[in-house]
Amino acid sequence: MDFSSGKYNTILLRSVIMIIIILISFYIMKIKLVTSINVIISKNQNIAKSQNISLGQNISSEQKMACIVYIQDKLGRFGNRMFLIASAYGLARLHSCHLYVELEIINELKSVFILDLSPVLISSSTFNSLTRSSSKSMNRISQSVVCDYITTLTRPNAIPSGTIFELIGYWQSYLHFAKYDEELRQRIFVASQSILGKVSNFFIEFYQRQLDYRPQFLLENHQSFKKQLSQLNSTTWIGIHVRRSDFIPIHYSSDDAYLFDAIKYYTERYSNAHFIVASDDKSYCKKLFRNRSNIFLTPQTFSVGDDLVILSLCQHSIITGGTFGWWTGYLAGGEVIHDKIYPSGCSRREYYYPPWFLIDGNVRAHKNTEYIL
The missing domain is CATH 3.40.50 (Rossmann fold)
Incomplete structure (x- = not known):
């Protein structure tokens, strides 16, 4: 028998087994690392969800100067408030602005409608953060309208960044929100x-x-x-x-x-x-x-x-x-x-x-x- 050949085979076999063990250990460690990262991401997503925010949508310093369409006036009765909300929503959507409506008006309409203004509506805390935490103050503009259609508001940058645009009066022209009719009928003024x-x-x-x-x-x-x-x-x-x-x-x-x-x-x-x-x-x-x-x-x-x-x-x-x-x-x-x-x-x-x-x-x-x- 050739004992030297057998010894060589034994050493080779042990080396192969050792390499396999190392590869398996590395693979197991990789799985644990990925699992750990996923757990961290999952926890962050849950935290974000519980705070009613989404990852990647926190307000940046640039966003703090975004435009805001604002309603605090409460003239007239229920139908007048609906025109104000609809016109403000239409302008906010058209110019990619935030929408802020005083809580009393929101609550009045929510007694009847679902009033899902989620694409643009911001809370009081967010409104305060945007208007008070900016490095420079936002420019405030107000416009009073009864029922005429303000065609200049359809132009690009009619409500520029860094502006709070307040609606005063009645805003009784449907043309301010005609582009978003289906959203009003299917999500907002829905019983x-x-x-x-x-x-x-x-x-x-x-x-x-x-x-x-x-x-x-x-x-x-x-x-x-x-x-x-x-x-x-x-x-x-x-x-x-x-x-x-x-x-x-x-x-x-x-x-x-x-x-x-x-x-x-x-x-x-x-x-x-x-x-x-x-x-x-x-x-x-x-x-x-x-x-x-x-x-x-x-x-x-x-x-x-x-x-x-x-x-x-x-x-x-x-x-x-x-x-x-x-x-x-x-x-x-x-x-x-x-x-x-x-x-x-x-x-x-x-x-x-x-x-x-x-x-x-x-x-x-x-x-x-x-x-x-």
Whole structure:
């Protein structure tokens, strides 16, 4: 036997085994290192999530001078606030600005809507950080608008970096937010679950009373509920908003002939037309429509928000003057008949009335004037 050859083979075998052990150890250490890094990243992501921020989106010193569209004014009523929010959102999106709205206004609208302004909305703490921690103070600009469309705001850098642009007044031109219509309808002015549940009972009771049929609605969201209503072929719902109390003294209130002409239009157009009436003068409407079996008033228990949501769920609309009625027609979609007696307050008719608002004849531009659009 050749013992020297056997000894060499033994040494070679031991060397190979040693190399394999070293490689295995290195591989195990690599796995542990990667796992440790992943754990650290995971922990950081969880921390970021718990603080409602995302990694890579912390405010840098450059971002601290970004533009901010700002609302603190609270003129008018609910419909006016909706115009302010919509216009401010449209401008913030257009110019890649932050949006900051005083909490009182946010809470008022959140009592009705989901109001998901997440792409641009910042909190009070972030607003303070942006405005107070900057190396140089931000330039503050305010603009007061009733309803005209400010075309200069569509230009690039109309709201430059380092500017706080405050909206004052009413901002009642839909053209400031027309580019973001779908976002307003699908994420922002979308009814909350609680209000959807409340108004769904109105429809359930109607179908049970009129047709001895109790529909089962899935209240996932505003749009899906609206779709379910439209698929019930037994009815075409038309919303009617009648504003009277504060309009009668200033001669803005619509007369009975306008309402009945508009009802006639839809009745002839849709054989199964049914009407839902919301008004600040229910006793007047109850008397006016007492002989109409296909016209129903919203319950006394309904709030302003409930009235707005139920009208927005209709397929078509009849509205009198005011921003509340305007928004019921805008959110409902379909055809919208608007009384021309209400002055738009704009210098041009198309600033206030979208093309699908059906108006017979000219409208007054301003109150106490014969100037028409």
